[in-house]
Amino acid sequence: xxxxxxxxxxxxxxxxxxxxxxxxxxxxxxxxxxxxxxxxxxxxxxxxxxxxxxxxxxxxxxxxxxxxxxxxxxxxxxxxxxxxxxxxxxxxxxxxxxxxxxxxxxxxxxxxxxxxxxxxxxxxxxxxxxxxxxxxxxxxxxxxxxxxxxxxxxxxxxxxxxxxxxxxxxxxxxxxxxxxxxxxxxxxxxxxxxxxxxxxxxxxxxxxxxxxxxxxxxxxxxxxxxxxxxxxxxxxxxxxxxxxxxxxxxxxxxxxxxxxxxxxxxxxxxxxxxxxxxxxxxxxxxxxxxxxxxxxxxxxxxxxxxx
Amino acid sequence: xxxxxxxxxxxxxxxxxxxxxxxxxxxxxxxxxxxxxxxxxxxxxxxxxxxxxxxxxxxxxxxxxxxxxxxxxxxxxxxxxxxxxxxxxxxxxxxxxxxxxxxxxxxxxxxxxxxxxxxxxxxxxxxxxxxxxxxxxxxxxxxxxxxxxxxxxxxxxxxxxxxxxxxxxxxxxxxxxxxxxxxxxxxxxxxxxxxxxxxxxxxxxxxxxxxxxxxxxxxxxxxxxxxxxxxxxxxxxxxxxxxxxxxxxxxxxxxxxxxxxxxxxxxxxxxxxxxxxxxxxxxxxxxxxxxxxxxxxxxxxxxxxxxxxxxxxxxxxxxxxxxxxxxxxxxxxxxxxxxxxxxxxxxxxxxxxxxxxxxxxxxxxxxxxxxxxx
Numbered sequence: 001x002x003x004x005x006x007x008x009x010x011x012x013x014x015x016x017x018x019x020x021x022x023x024x025x026x027x028x029x030x031x032x033x034x035x036x037x038x039x040x041x042x043x044x045x046x047x048x049x050x051x052x053x054x055x056x057x058x059x060x061x062x063x064x065x066x067x068x069x070x071x072x073x074x075x076x077x078x079x080x081x082x083x084x085x086x087x088x089x090x091x092x093x094x095x096x097x098x099x100x101x102x103x104x105x106x107x108x109x110x111x112x113x114x115x116x117x118x119x120x121x122x123x124x125x126x127x128x129x130x131x132x133x134x135x136x137x138x139x140x141x142x143x144x145x146x147x148x149x150x151x152x153x154x155x156x157x158x159x160x161x162x163x164x165x166x167x168x169x170x171x172x173x174x175x176x177x178x179x180x181x182x183x184x185x186x187x188x189x190x191x192x193x194x195x196x197x198x199x200x201x202x203x204x205x206x207x208x209x210x211x212x213x214x215x216x217x218x219x220x221x222x223x224x225x226x227x228x229x230x231x232x233x234x235x236x237x238x239x240x241x242x243x244x245x246x247x248x249x250x251x252x253x254x255x256x257x258x259x260x261x262x263x264x265x266x267x268x269x270x271x272x273x274x275x276x277x278x279x280x281x282x283x284x285x286x287x288x289x290x291x292x293x294x295x296x297x298x299x300x301x302x303x304x305x306x307x
Numbered sequence: 308x309x310x311x312x313x314x315x316x317x318x319x320x321x322x323x324x325x326x327x328x329x330x331x332x333x334x335x336x337x338x339x340x341x342x343x344x345x346x347x348x349x350x351x352x353x354x355x356x357x358x359x360x361x362x363x364x365x366x367x368x369x370x371x372x373x374x375x376x377x378x379x380x381x382x383x384x385x386x387x388x389x390x391x392x393x394x395x396x397x398x399x400x401x402x403x404x405x406x407x408x409x410x411x412x413x414x415x416x417x418x419x420x421x422x423x424x425x426x427x428x429x430x431x432x433x434x435x436x437x438x439x440x441x442x443x444x445x446x447x448x449x450x451x452x453x454x455x456x457x458x459x460x461x462x463x464x465x466x467x468x469x470x471x472x473x474x475x476x477x478x479x480x481x482x483x484x485x486x487x488x489x490x491x492x493x494x495x496x497x498x499x500x501x502x503x504x505x506x507x508x509x510x511x512x513x514x515x516x517x518x519x520x521x522x523x524x525x526x527x528x529x530x531x532x533x534x535x536x537x538x539x540x541x542x543x544x545x546x547x548x549x550x551x552x553x554x555x556x557x558x559x560x561x562x563x564x565x566x567x568x569x570x571x572x573x574x575x576x577x578x579x580x581x582x583x584x585x586x587x588x589x590x591x592x593x594x595x596x597x598x599x600x601x602x603x604x605x606x607x608x609x610x611x612x613x614x615x616x617x618x619x620x621x622x623x624x625x626x627x628x629x630x631x632x633x634x635x636x637x638x639x640x641x642x643x644x645x646x647x648x649x650x651x652x653x654x655x656x657x658x659x660x661x662x663x664x665x666x667x668x669x670x671x672x673x674x675x676x677x678x679x680x681x
């Protein structure tokens with residue numbers, strides 16, 4: 001062996017955004033192509049990141065390539081800012097991107113990286129939403145070969161996917177796809193919108209923000225540009241349906257914490273075995289609570305004045 | 308306040324980190340921290356595996372990764388790869404000639420006598436796998452004595468600088484097809500994604516940094532009958548390849564360093580028809596960083612299988628480029644397997660919604676049993 005090896009200890013400090021500049025430029029070019037062809041899975045040479053494949057390395061490469069000084073980043077996982085993986089990713093960005101602010105407030109963020117959820121608060125034209133993607137191709141359920149799937153996408157041939165939905169209806173009287181619901185973008189490419197629940201899919205339609213989807217392991221980036229059509233696959237007589245949060249009486253369940261009846265709910269079982277429901281989006285829930293306490297405080301002040 | 312079960316993620320991560328570190332140092336007072344050179348030298352095959360799967364030839368950094376990851380090869384290779392992501396690619400390497408490899412080992416199972424001769428070198432192929440209990444309490448003096456004895460018995464090296472390749476002799480005899488030089492550069496898997504169909508160079512590069520066990524499993528499936536390569540090892544060589552780079556000013560090739568590599572060529576039975584020229588044997592090629600013979604042989608067998616699959620269409624998994632190349636990367640497969648440990652509350656909520664809805668529909672649709680009618 002070469003005895004003269006020295007460890008590159010002087011290189012311990014990483015460059016801004018961890019990736020080398022060539023890599024970031026490549027990701028940005030890929031993003032531009034993805035925006036130009038809405039829904040097209042643009043291949044790129046995804047780099048290995050210092051966290052596991054499947055932990056958001058695709059989303060992270062998009063985020064690190066776009067982020068700059070003056071940006072404010074929000075990272076969520078399962079809707080929560082304090083989920084272990086969100087904490088980990090946020091910490092990594094704070095470590096490698098000095099000058100970048102992080103926030104838990106959806107409204108304050110310029111860049112939002114998320115796994116499995118789109119925030120409840122409507123996004124704005126000034127925001128970019130980056131979704132982490134495990135499986136970029138909706139056709140994978142009907143065709144294992146990537147080469148053949150590429151041809152099917154090019155020809156807009158989604159007949160086997162539609163047949164799968166039809167067979168579901170025949171067998172179960174219901175489309176059984178729960179999340180990762182195939183969604184047609186701008187009238188052509190059908191995408192896997194990442195494992196967001198069906199509840200979030202309508203949010204993609206004509207969204208004001210740019211939505212970028214990054215798959216690190218599968219080495220693809222695709223986009224739903226602002227104000228673009230996003231239509232979940234369905235039939236004229238069997239409409240697309242989101243998750244049902246009705247109770248046994250058909251009443252919409254409310255968040256136990258903030259009382260919201262217009263949010264995606266997590267089902268929790270407490271120590272006594274009782275089920276209850278809470279907002280999955282922690283910022284949405286907290287913001288509502290803050291607003292409520294402000295109103296009740298105001299109310300209290302008003303009463304004192306009246307007295 | 309407990310909002311959801313995952314609250315407090317930051318503290319939990321810090322705690323987990325401390326627990327891992329505590330286990331690494333659990334020997335306490337009695338412990339001796341592993342030195343990097345001890346890992347690099349005494350666990351040389353482990354180091355080999357990590358530089359190869361990490362796709363970065365840096366044995367000392369690999370030793371550090373092994374120490375840090377507490378012996379997990381997948382994680383150690385992963386750390387090297389992630390380190391590599393921070394480095395730009397500075398140049399395209401010109402083609403390196405493995406004939407100039409400074410050999411430590413070289414065998415052929417095709418011919419008894421090969422030009423340059425066979426050289427068994429450091430191998431445990433014929434060693435009895437009996438536990439050597441004397442190693443359990445080896446003293447530093449014993450350790451040094453082994454090295455001293457070995458070096459005393461070795462004369463001045465009289466090995467030639469280059470060894471001819473066995474496959475060259477086969478080519479001269481017309482048993483292998485002649486070499487055709489390709490005009491296009493080799494595919495760089497670190498800068499271009501695999502979009503199928505991919506050239507053979509992309510397949511070779513992917514397998515060269517593949518996870519050993521994954522490559523072995525798929526190659527073994529071919530050997531057992533899900534395929535029909537039936538290989539003969541024309542040559543297996545292990546040694547240090549001088550890395551030649553063009554001098555920045557003169558452009559003349561200069562030796563910039565050396566890398567330990569394992570290289571294997573397997574020859575398989577002829578196939579095809581005589582319309583495309585005379586029949587010849589077919590060749591499979593495998594090479595990887597470090598000393599890892601099982602990996603190089605597996606790769607050579609799969610190279611041969613994939614060439615057949617690329618030409619005739621795959622007849623089994625080991626001949627299918629997508630199947631092989633997208634499933635042998637340790638960083639990808641290990642990462643994705645681990646990711647299932649992360650929270651999946653939202654998607655599972657969504658799954659439950661579908662199941663409950665379908666269950667409800669099934670119950671309402673079922674005809675009532677007759678006894679139930681009032």
